[in-house]
Amino acid sequence: MYYVKAPAKINLTLDVLHKRNDGFHEVEMIMTTVDLADRIGLEVREDGKIELLSLDRFVPNDARNLAYQAAKLLKDTYRVTEGVTITLEKNIPVAAGLAGGSSDAAATLRGLNHVWKLGLSLDTLAELGAKIGSDVSFCVYGGTALATGRGEKIEELPSPPACWVILAKPTIGVSTADVYGALDIEKADHPNTKLMIQAIRENDFDLMCETVGNSLESVTLRLYPEVAHIKEQMMKFGADTVLMSGSGPTVFGLVQHESRVNRIYNGLRGFCDEVYAIRLLGDRETLA
Ligand SMILES: C[C@](O)(CO)[C@H](O)COP(=O)(O)OP(=O)(O)OC[C@H]1O[C@@H](n2ccc(N)nc2=O)[C@H](O)[C@@H]1O
Ligand SMILES: Nc1ncnc2c1ncn2[C@@H]1O[C@H](COP(=O)(O)OP(=O)(O)OP(=O)(O)O)[C@@H](O)[C@H]1O
Structure with a gap:
């Protein structure tokens, strides 16, 4: 095999x-x-x-x-x-x-x-x-x-600044087609891609955290309020930044200091079944 x-x-x-x-x-x-x-x-x-x-x-x-x-x-x-x-x-x-x-x-x-x-x-x-x-x-x-x-x-x-990633997935599945279908592009958030590239190239964790953004997030938050709740909680427990991934519903938090990871993980586990504390992989070599 x-x-x-x-x-x-x-x-x-x-x-x-x-x-x-x-x-x-x-x-x-x-x-x-x-x-x-x-x-x-x-x-x-x-x-x-x-x-x-x-x-x-x-x-x-x-x-x-x-x-x-x-x-x-x-x-x-x-x-x-x-x-x-x-x-x-x-x-x-x-x-x-x-x-x-x-x-x-x-x-x-x-x-x-x-x-x-x-x-x-x-x-x-x-x-x-x-x-x-x-x-x-x-x-x-x-x-x-x-x-x-x-x-x-x-x-x-290049690889983004090294950090921990907390993933939390509410017990709902989201259809990508439905989320794109309900999107109003004029009203959506539009992240600054160039600035994110700069943050990655300069290995600037704080700038990376300030620049995360997702045009689809507000659509999924409106359709599924539990996603907004997870975002708020993850921020409250001490993540450096929090965003929904793709069309959702998984929310990720980026965390620089290992000492905070357990607190956030345990806090979320109190009300969310699927929580992961992992690392960014970042570069292509790790796939070989
Ligand atoms: C939300 C993301 O996961 C972000 O990484 C992707 O944009 C979606 O990628 P994916 O799941 O591989 O999507 P696909 O299987 O290609 O498309 C599913 C459906 O999402 C919508 N879709 C997807 C990608 C795109 N650029 N525009 C779209 O409108 C279309 O309605 C499409 O029928
Ligand atoms: N190998 C597979 N793993 C998971 N789902 C699959 C697979 N093949 C087909 N599917 C179907 O695709 C649907 C979407 O699953 P998937 O986990 O890829 O979504 P996703 O994480 O939202 O992906 P994306 O971020 O690309 O939109 C599922 O409902 C499932 O029925």
Whole structure:
């Protein structure tokens, strides 16, 4: 069995610029990977079939699964005769704004490129991944990046300042399409992407905290008041900054001092089942 790691992402910024003619939105986002990952096992089969095994009851184990779709796309595009059994160990919360499914698809592309000996570049895998979902291209590279277009155009950035990340996910799943659908771009918050890039390049933690922002946040906060409650509590318990990731509902807090991490974690665990205290991964090397 060949194992690949599929880490979650958070959006340090997510600016929605305008709606396009194809129904998608033009975005500018700064994404970074965090140390919470699914694990994907790949076993080559000679009968040419693709099979997916998942123990998580919230995740489909058929052609609806993004990891399955990744395998099928790669097999069809490059006329691969071999098949694969994909074992999915899910640790990233589902429908959470953490790109769990997209990261599984990306890791499957990377892993199959290896076990099927295709010799494709990451750029080629990222281009292919964009056909599965807007977040897949970023997940193929991992690390930290500016993502533009509908999210599929990736420019690598250095690692953000090192810190702890507290993730808290309320017990609701959010549909990305619904959140984009309910967005009023004029009224939304528009983070300063350039300033965030400066904060990252200058390794300035305080500037990073001041500059986080997400155009989709106010939509999800309006639809699900419990997300606002988690934000307030996380701030109150002492996070340096707090923001919703992607289309939500997961909220992340950035924390510089380890001494505060336990207090925030324990405080949130009092009323939220899914809380994680992890580190930013930040650079691409950690995916190898
Ligand atoms: C919210 C984010 O997770 C931020 O990283 C992404 O923008 C969403 O990425 P994703 O889940 O991979 O999204 P996709 O599967 O490509 O699209 C789901 C739906 O979200 C909406 N969508 C997505 C991306 C985008 N730039 N504009 C959109 O309007 C579309 O209605 C689309 O049908
Ligand atoms: N491998 C997978 N892992 C999780 N969900 C999957 C997977 N494949 C398909 N899905 C489906 O996709 C939906 C969205 O799940 P996912 O966890 O990827 O959302 P997300 O974290 O909000 O992603 P994003 O941040 O990219 O919008 C789920 O409701 C699930 O049915």
